[in-house]
Amino acid sequence: MKHYFSNGINSYHYWNMILPTPGISPWGWNQNSMVSIDKKKQTVTYNPEFYLMKHLGYSVRTGAYRLETPSDKNMLAFINQDGTVSVIAANVTDTEETMSLEMEGQKVTLTLPPHSFHTVSWKK
Numbered sequence: 001m002k003h004y005f006s007n008g009i010n011s012y013h014y015w016n017m018i019l020p021t022p023g024i025s026p027w028g029w030n031q032n033s034m035v036s037i038d039k040k041k042q043t044v045t046y047n048p049e050f051y052l053m054k055h056l057g058y059s060v061r062t063g064a065y066r067l068e069t070p071s072d073k074n075m076l077a078f079i080n081q082d083g084t085v086s087v088i089a090a091n092v093t094d095t096e097e098t099m100s101l102e103m104e105g106q107k108v109t110l111t112l113p114p115h116s117f118h119t120v121s122w123k124k
Contacts (some may be wrong), residue, residue, distance in 0.1 A: 001052065002076055005066050013054060021045075048117075052090070057118045059086035073099060083124040090117050 001012055019033035034050035037043070060078045067077040067085070074090040091097040091112035100109045101120065112118055 002069075002074070005076060006071075008085055014049065048090075048092075048115075051117045052088070055088045055117050059084075059088065059119050059121050075099070079124065084121055086119055088117065088119050088122040091115065 004012060014034060016031050016033035018035045018037060019031065021038040023031055023033060023036060031033060032047065032049055032096055034047055034053060036045040036047060038045070038057045048050050056076075061080045061082075061084075063081045063084075064078040069075045069077050069087075074092055075087055076083065077087040079085050083119050085103065087101055089099055089112060091114060096114060098109060099112060100107060102108075104124075106122075108120065110118060110120065
């Protein structure tokens with residue numbers, strides 16, 4: 001998703017909300033979905049995409065602008081029309097990761113557990 005926002009899109013639509021395991025669409029293509037349902041085991045799995053969309057949907061409002069972020073970090077940042085800045089950061093590795101955020105002289109350091117999403121918001 002970061003790739004698309006960094007290259008100029010202004011909205012993102014997720015095609016598959018729910019697919020049966022193993023993620024085969026009605027057209028027979030293997031695809032990602034936010035939620036996977038295993039009919040045999042009768043289980044529901046919330047995939048990483050679900051949590052990403054949950055974080056974005058909660059903190060990024062219509063009319064927000066994307067802010068630049070380091071290209072080597074799994075993060076997106078937006079400023080909403082009310083001046084609230086939201087940074088969504090992900091750690092997709094198997095180990096704890098430390099990230100520092102700095103804006104207008106304010107700095108915060110985050111310690112992200114493995115395989116996790118985090119949102120930091122503040123009013124500018």
